[in-house]
Amino acid sequence: MKRRIDIDNSINENSALDLMDDSAFADVVILNGKVLTIDENFAIAESIAIRGDRILKVGTQAEIRQLINIDTKVINVEGRTVIPGLIEAHLHPEQGALSELEEEIPVVKTINELLQWIIKQTEVKSENEWIIFPKFFYTRLKELRPPTLKELDEAAPINPVFLNGSFGGVINSAAMRISNITENTVDEGILKNPFSGQPTGILSRSAFKLLNTPPDKVYSEKEKATALAAMLKRYNRYGITSICSGAGDMQTFSLYQEIRKANELTCRVFLNIRFPLNLRHSVSVDEMLDSIDRMDMKTGDGDEWVKIGALKIILDGGILTGTAYLREPWGQRAQEVFGFEDPEYRGILNYNFEELERIVSKAAKSGWKFAAHCTGGGGVDLLLDVFEKINKTISLRDKRFAIIHGNFFTPESTIRMKKTGIYADAQAAWLYKDADAFTDIIGSERVSHFLPFRSMLDNEVMVNGGSDHMVKFDANSSVNPFNPFLGMWCMITRTTENSNVINSNEAITREEALRIYTINNAYATFEEAIKGSLETGKFADLAVLSSDILTCSTDQIKDIESVLTLVGGKVVFASDEIKMSNK
Template sequence: MRIATALCLSLGLLSEAALAAPDLILHHGRIVTMDEALSFSEAVAVEGGRIIAVGDNDSVLGLKGERTELLDLKGKTLMPGLMDSHVHPGSAAMIEFDHEIPTMETIADVLAYLTSRVKASKPGDLISLRQVFITRLEEKRYPTRAELDLVAPENPVVFSTGPDAMLNSLALKLAGIDRNYQLPKESPARVESDAKGEPTGLLRSFSPKIAAKAVTRSPTEADRYERTQALFRDYNSVGLTTVADRDCSFGQTALYEKLHQNGDLSVRMRVSMSIPAMSLWPATQKAIEEVVASPLTQPSTDLQIIGTKVYLDGGMLTGSSFMTEPWGISEAYGISDPEYRGVQKISADRLKQLVEMVTASGLQFTAHSVGDAAVKLLVDTYEEVNKTHSVRDARSSITHCNFMQPESIAKAARLGVCIDLQPIWLHMDGLTLTGHFGQERMKIFQPLRACFDQKVIVGGGSDHMQKIGSFRSVNPYNPWLGMWTAITRKAGKLNEPVHAENAITREEALRLYTTNNAYLLKLEKDTGSIEKGKLADLILVDRDPLDCPLDDLPQTQVLKTWLGGKVVFSR
């Protein structure tokens, strides 16, 4: 028998199926392969964690052996596992470790929460609230310094929304900030002042040291492990099989390594390491060298450092993204300077240094770039560096990229620059942004149609920051809601879509979270579609996202999720 087998192998006469029957056959389903042609099939065979056959029921079932598990899909839809190009698992998993944080929709909700924290604290304890974005509050503004003083007269309070924060009087005092406070000359930060020159409490791109400590429970290493594992299981429950940590530390990668070693890592991890962009250059250079030297930069489908991440501007949700035209005076955002264009955090010269060093190593460079001026600066920098070496080969990227001029889209297409974008922001924040910027400026907000038409690779992400739960989280990481938003361009509490001409098709929305993300995250040879040879990262869903009633798409239920052919979630 051995001689016969060897002879058949040498003559190429023995089929793969005869050598090794599949572990698993999924059959009688509607299989959306997401291959280049968007073909459909009926059955899939899996062996050793990879797909060995895709085809009609009879041909694939003909491969079964004695040990093959058969699963009749009964006509339900099978798809590739979904990917999220931008999450922050470290903070997201732990934010409610000390206590549950309620959803806040009004200033009254914010003040009620802070009042409850005052009652649970002692005078002098630091009280902080992070990532309650003013664009999502009914009043569309920051709580004032006076309002914070009223509920917490004896506690320093920091209401932080990403790069910006509102402080109460005691917090300002303990930080040493008064009308005479001077920031370092080259700092991009701002301390906003009223007409009398007194600090309003609003700080832009600035986190001062406050001489007080928050009194909260401290998690153990085991706590972090268990909560991160629980978060990843929840990712699996909405169909996510791959995620990218877009601001990671070596301490966090060590946790991912431990989860992987123990067989508890239920998603494929792609990592962008945080870099101190504006330190003295020797320190920044050393930080990049440490990333480049890490063994985790070696190709791996399970856990890999794919690049670095820096912050080029502030946030659109907080009034500090770097814009081509002035923001405009706004009570909501606390803007009184008619010429204010937001915050540029990294100088052009330093940005070029960073891009050159990271891309030369073959790693993906990406920068938080929200405003159209920040996007233009980064794309222009990629163009300069591309004269020396290919930025396309390194999968150079722009993170967020919410406002994007046509010229920047064309240049990104020519250079092969990818985009890591969060469609959900249109749904969550479109009302406030349209109210502030107006219809004309919103034409360039998340211009997905133009990006797809010019073949710019855009990956869909969530920027998940806090809480476990795909709809209750900040920001929601439910990919089906992200797809629906990209297709409909509908924003909460707005009657009309936000520039429907920028919408994309259902197939294109699926590609945001499958094939496009696979390319963006350097996994396109192994994931993103259901094709022979690729990893068996699969999801079974209760409806076909290509033809179900469109407004039902966000309620899509994942029935089962496989990672490398192993079930990691079952409803």
């Protein structure tokens, strides 16, 4: 039977009465808990007192009871574990919020499941109406291959199909016909049969511009705000109280501000500003640098709820589409899986050393934190080459520049990151979802450097934890699951979705995983003085957990949820186990 937690506005008869000035009392107290402060000593307390939106005191139950008066809201958590509000280091809530408003995105694990979904779509869509699957990655299918053109054509002979994998995709013959893609179409992003010269249906991102897909549905600002506020509520259920939105612009910044003005914002936001996806098909580096000068804001501007984050660029592609820039050629098995022909192919790069140096230097001189999407080890090394050169004249130590994703960190690269103070913005659930496939595709030797959390921490690299959530509403079945406890479990166990343990020597402790999702992520946003731990003076952002993360069974960690989440001392999520009362 589930225990209910009582939230009561009555005063305990043994509590301090109103003999003190009202300002000395707490507005809210959390009593009878196991409070993991995540302070420097990882101290464990019993209770918390909150005044306004800040923590007044953390201590024993007897100490905190002295701060209760007639107006204090008392929450007895009955021995449950209390942690600082979790901070999500990298996700895309604006996209996720809209992803299933029209229809649910299916979870498909086999080619047959995919084809059956496509067939059902043909039955409800009109002739020539597009069937689009967002964020589709065939390396996550059991067969570890894309559906063939024949399979797609049999499932959808009339309707155009586009399986969109961000940095790569798959289309059928109807999509080619509507988009005028033939054997004569010249584009490096179209994979063709080496014998017949006919397109195979496999595309890289550069060819997406050729597709005659319908425009995205246009939502009003009010609709977007409502959907985004609802998405943040889903994060609150897992104890998330702050997020770093991975890629936005000033319009996105204004959207969050409007949600705040409406008192609907339930997570604090650090919003990265993304520069053009591919400068070779958009704007020049000169134009990019000029735009920095024209911006009247920089990292840290805003308020305690919505702040400008890092200046972000996209350096390479993605590991799930064979476009990440690796240290060595992808190899023969990868050629079979992804279909490229060049045996020396290492992936794609959107910027060379000189271009990167100019952009990073500008950011460093202009007061911006800099972060780069980089999914392959070759990209990691290139970034570190640039960082090291700039660091000779402009110290990067305290600028908290970050490599987003990175994935493949060698012992040498982690040492270089420590020396220059570069942060690792990592997505632990990718180990869960993708380590098995990549052991097959690139081999166990290279996978030994895949998300090496133990090595990074031992080399004093600041590791940040996020999900890169983009589509679907569910925390665990999303293409990139946003359940932070699943991420922590992956760091702790190194276990994949297929129950294989990958590089167990890179496992970390429960305490270390908690630090990554709390105080480490606060450092990433320059906010360690105001959040990330439960200490006097910091924001009263916290979560009461369904299980004790320090003592529950290892397998239970991934199933933990919050039963009560507070942001600034206000309840933003309460489960059915929470009994709200005013006695």
